[in-house]
Amino acid sequence: MKRNRLVIFALLVLVLTLGIASARPAFAQIEPFALTDPASGARPFEGQTLRIINTEVVPILAYEHEVLDAAYVEASGVILDYTNYDQGALLPVLQTMCAAQGDDYDIMFVEDGWAGALEALDCLEPLEPYYMAAPGDSHPEDYTLRAFGTVAMHNETWYGMPTLVAVGMFAYRTDLFSDPDEQAAFQAQYGRELRVPETWDELMEVGQFFTRPDQNLYGFNYRYGTPNNILFDYMIHFGFSRGVNFFDANFTPLFNTEAALDAAAFFTGADFLALQPPGRESFQFGEVLQNFTQGVVAMYGTESWAIPLLLDPEASTVSDVTGFAPIPGWRNPETGEVQRALLSAGPAYMVNRNISPERKRLAWDYLQLAHGMQFARLLAEQYGAGHRISVLTDPELVAQYPHLTANYIAMQVGIGRPSTPWWPEAENALGQGLQAAVAGTPVEEAMGAAQAEVERIVAENGYNDGTFTYVTVEQREVFVCQLFARIGVSSPECGT
Amino acid sequence: MRKPIYQPLLIYALLIFLALLVVIPLAAGALTAFKPQIIWISSPPTWNFVPTLENFEFVLIQRQNLLHLRNSLIVSTGSVTMALILGIPAAYALARFRFRGSKGLLQWLISLRMIPPIVVGLPFYVLFQTFDLRNNHFGLMLAYLTFLIPLVIWMMRGYFVEIPSAMEECAMVEGYTRLQALRKVVLPVIAPGIVATALLNFIFAWNEFFLALILGGRETSTLPVAAGTYVGRARVEWGNLFAINLIIMVPVIILTIFLRRQLTKGLALGLVD
Amino acid sequence: MSTFSQLRFWFYRLTQKYTHWFFIAPALLTLLLVAIYPIVFSTGLSFFRVTFDSLQRPFVGLENFVYILTDDDYLKVFANTLLYVAVTVTGSFVLGFGVALLLRQITLGRNWLRVILIIPMTMAPMAVGLTWNWMLDPLFGLVNWFFTTVGLPIQTWLAQTATARAVVMLVDIWQWYPLVLLIMDAGLAALPRAPYEAARLEGASWWMIFRRITLPMLRPVILVALLLRTVDAFRTFDIVRVMTDGGPNLTTETLSLFLYRTAFNFNKLSRAGAGATIMLIVISIISALMFRYLYREVEQR
Known part of the structure; x- marks a missing residue:
């Protein structure tokens, strides 16, 4: 009898500590762990299977998988198992999976505009603790602040490694x-x-x-x-x-x-x-x-x-x-x-929060290496595509692919779209306004109607009463710099 | 009753025009499945090219859609079999017995088919999550029964009405139970009807998209869902899409050609009650 | 032992009296699970404010119904859908029946023509939509290639609010008139010959024979074909989704697509539930009316 009480008490304490520890932005610490490393030949995850839910019809992704995945598979001995959906169907599939706390997939393809909705479903695993435990080749500071703040983070939390920056x-x-x-x-x-x-x-x-x-x-x-x-x-x-x-x-x-x-x-x-x-x-x-x-x-x-x-x-x-x-x-x-x-804008690969801790480490291993800095160069060399500063400013690559410079300029001035949970509906209303204008409705009338519709959506979700403030692109930059300060990396754009 | 000489010509002209409306798009699409990427589309269309199997290789091997083919076969045959097993006795009862509410029941059953897929999608998801039926062949078959059973009952009932009830009554006098009479005497007579019903239902199950999308998963997605992945936000991969379309279409077309006599005969038998 | 035989006798009596229920029960129970449960579930949803992140939000009464019935888009899409059903059902029926009649008039190549004509029905609706999108592409499609070759201007039917709806409906008819053709062809094949011979002896015209003999005898089959088509037309989703995705400017949106978007993209599960409930009520009424007509006809016979 007494022992039972003790166990219950212990459990209660455990739950409480876990609850407190998991409150953001202080994350539960993760013990340092070994990563795949092509230089030393370490393959701690050899033979395991990583399950990725994906959409592949954005052309660059096909090229990425051809280069990056092949290199990762060779370095790690991990088996990559992709399930592809068409992009229109992916959000519904992710939402239903997350709502049911499904653990069918380890890594999810998440558009920047979807992060809010999936975060609300408690489906995204913050990556900061993994970086602290084993940074690997991830180098988040190698992205422009705008790009990283929009694609990889949702507000103050780092959730993904950019698959691409559009x-x-x-x-x-x-x-x-x-x-x-x-x-x-x-x-x-x-x-x-x-x-x-x-x-x-x-x-x-x-x-x-x-x-x-x-x-x-x-x-x-x-x-x-x-x-x-x-x-x-x-x-x-x-x-x-x-x-x-x-x-x-x-x-x-x-x-x-x-x-x-x-x-x-x-x-x-x-x-x-x-x-x-x-x-x-x-x-x-x-x-x-x-x-x-x-x-x-x-x-x-x-x-x-x-x-x-x-x-x-x-x-x-x-x-x-x-x-x-x-x-x-x-x-x-x-x-x-x-x-x-x-x-x-762009999608990032994010880790499903509902999978086991072991699988999360495997997922991080894939993200830090396959979408890390050294492999990014492989992609650029072969296809002239890049999302990282180190690639976009590399003199040799720029000489070969002059457009990288234009790409870099664009990435420094890019503004992200909102990622509030109700954004898809607002996006649809605005797009319909523009389409009405194309179909012949006077612009003032069409945009006025769209404006009214978005105001209604904002109000319906309680975002108009001052409890929420719109996160501007400048604030996103501040969030990124704060993250960089917490994890101890420096970026010239942050002035560190 | 003299027919003007041009009348058959007109009829042929019209029918051939309609047939061309079928043949041209399908043939042009099928050709595209054998075109290399650079001429998937072009203006004007390219007719001179060296056919290639790279689209099929990409679809079947690289994207592993062979797996989806297997899933489609399992789910479609499974769900049609289940629908027949469950639906035939019900259809028989509705045809043979007049009981209170039989008319209403029949009407209600067929109107179940009208349920838009969106209505069943979410409830199924929640239910299947609880019973671990999501991403499961059996779960998908179960979901398909929503629109298969009503059609089976509806069609099969027609066949039973057609058969004089004296037939199984005789058999029952000989000592068969009703179920035996049904199985050994009645079913063989309406075999073409069963074939027709099975084929029509198979077509619907084979081509189903929405439920497979929501309820399927890594191991259970069907061919139409796989075909959807070639229609991206960024572009439609026409060659790959037509390749998988061919893979989806050919089995059904072969079945239809093969079973066309039973189909016509079966439908004729069933629907004229 | 005697209780056992009594029990057996009782059971036998039971099976005799309620045989039909033993036959119907398996199908009925399955449908209860796969059809009734979802309907109850989604109707239930519509009285709450439910989103993906919480499946038990507060009870809001008729709020969702009020919202959806005053939503211009929903009403517009509802009207669209009714029109879509009316046009595609009529179109596929007229064409299907007509072709079935014509097929009776010929002998040479009839079987092959029939097989070719029913192919569209065996295709996945998504494949049908995409194939026609590809055919109708303004710059690369075969249709416009043909048009420009014979000197006609390029057509952009799918892009225009005035024509997109008609094109999508035509494609739907193209896919589904074969089903009517199949059913009507079977019906025609099963007609008895005697009345025709009698009519011919009396020198009746083709139209008279058709009006007075063919049509009345085919009535049940006609109604079956109409009913099946109506039922399926209400569910239209794939064709529209791939061809226009509801555009331009909502002109081609169907209810299925609209509710799908509301639920899965906008995370408004209850609102979609309310919309679906209203839709279900309306289509049940329509099917009940058709049924009443069907039975009256059959019994008259």
Whole structure:
């Protein structure tokens, strides 16, 4: 009898300590453990199977798996078991799994916008303790603050290793832009030199110049197809550079401001749509990519993940004449400066909180090495793709792939999207507003309706009463620097 | 009753036009499955190319969709068998006995088929999580019964109505129980009907997407779910997609061609009550 | 021993009296689990405020119903779905029945034509949608390639609010008229010959024969075909999801897709539950009406 009481008491104490210890941001400590290390040949996880739930149709991921996974498997002796879903289905599958505390997968592919929803389901394992116990090759300080704050963290907690960092990029046909006949014709028509557009006005002009339906050539293309797609291209390519943001500090949406309406009017205007191939109202990722790789458009506002595919002669008919530049920005009439700011977003591989401690260590081993610093170089060497500072600024690689510099600039100025649990619904409402504008609703009316709908969603979730403040991109940077200070790494961007 | 000479020509023209509407998209799609990536799409379409099996290799080996093929076979045959075993006796009873509420019951059974998949998806998920049936072949079969049993009962009932009840009454006089009479005397007569029912249900089970997506998992996902992975946010991998589409379609088409006589005969038998 | 035989006798009486229930029970119990439980569950959800992170949030009464019935999008999508069902069911029926009649008129190649024509029905709806997306692509699709070759302008039907709905419906009809064809063909094959011969002797026209003999005799089969199509049309999900994902501007969204988004993407499980409950009520009413008609016809005969 007495012994039983003792056991119960002990359990109670244990539960309490665990509960206190697991309260954020102080994490339960993890004992140092051995990691796979190609240099020393250590293979502590040899023979185990790591289960990853994934989506693979973002082109860069296929290239990543080809290079990184092969290298990791060789170094570690771990078996990688992928289950692929199409991206539209992945969030529902993850949500249902997390709601039921399922442990079917060790590592999950999590988009930046989903982290809030999954955190609310208590499904994400914080990585800080693992870094403290065994940092390995993870080097979080090797990412720009914007990229790491958006993709790898949710608010103050570090949850994942970026699978990729998506930033807006501008692809163009070098053969068209360097053709002397085209240059002469452009000079004659517009009275200035033909060059890759740097501002919206130039984009419009150059687009007009190249739009020749009889030759099956159009100026450029953007995505207008689904609410998610249209919102992204609006924000990445036009909104942010015009100074639009999603919310102010009190979660008041900012979609009927002068800047937002201005950008929306430009992006959904008939003149702008006319310079794009037929069917543009329904273009999604796939169509805009196809159009460019098949040589139908002269320019293409894309994202960095598409780069390896655009340079792959097996996938693109224009791979040898594809150049990259920063996206065109908005010229501020007061300062005369070209403003650029673009979305930085992307998925990270995160660890399922409901798996066993042993499996979590295995998951961390994969993350720190396969998505670590030395392997990142392998990917860049082979495919010209990179997300880490060490790769984007490497003189040798930059000489081989000049676009890495543009990519680096984009990653420093990228703004992330919100990741509150209700964000997917708000995203849908905003995208529908933009689509209505494309379909002919006046911009003020369409964006006004979207604004009202998002206000309603914010209020319904209780985010409008001051209990929550919108985490701006600057605050995210502060969170990243705080994390770096806690784990003892220095980053020039933090001034340490 | 003289027919104008052009009438058969018109009929043929119309039917051939409709057949072309089927053949052209499918043939063009099938061709794409054998095209290398660079010409999956092109303007104008490329017809001259060296066929390659790389799409099939990618789908079956690299992405391991052979496993999904196996899952599809297990789940579809399993669920159709279960639906037949459960549905045939019920259909028999509904055809032979007039009891209070039999009409209403029949109506209610068929309207169950209308339940949108979204309604059953989540409850099943919660239930299956509790009983450890998620990511389990049996669980998926069970879920498919939602829309299979009503169709089985509905079709099979028609066949039983068609058969004179004197048949099994004779057998029962000879000393068979009702169940024996059903199995040994009635079922052989309506075999084409069972084949037709099984085939139609197999098609529905084989092509099911939503429930397999939500309730399946690493070891149980079916072919349509696997096909979905080639339709990405970023792009549709047309060649791989058409390759897996062929793998999904060919078995069903072969079955249909093979069983077409039973299908027509079975449907004719069942639905004209 | 005598109690045992008494028991056996009693059991025998029981089986004799309630044989039908012994036959029906297994199917009924299974359906109770796989169909009734989900309905009860999702109807139950709709009286609470439930999200993925908590399956037992507060009871909110009719809040979700009020919300969804005043939601313009839901009402719009509901109307869309009704239109979708009406058009695709009518379309697939008319075409399917028509082709079945035409197939009777020919002999050469009839079996092969029939097999080819029913192929779409054997395809996964998702594959059907994607194949047609690919065919209709403005720049790379075969349809527009044909159009530009013969000098017609490029069509972007799927991108326009005015035409997208019609295209999706046509594709749905393309996939499902074969089912009607199959059923009606079977029905036609089973018709007795005597009335036709009599009519022919009296010199009745084709139309008269069709109106007075074929149609009345086929009525039950027609109703079966209509019912099956209606039931399935309400569930439409895959085709629309892959072809337009509900766009442009919600014109092609169906209820299944809308509720899926509400539940799984927006995490509003109860709201989706309320929407689904209303949908279930409406379709039960429709099916009950069809049934009443079906039975009346059968009994008249």
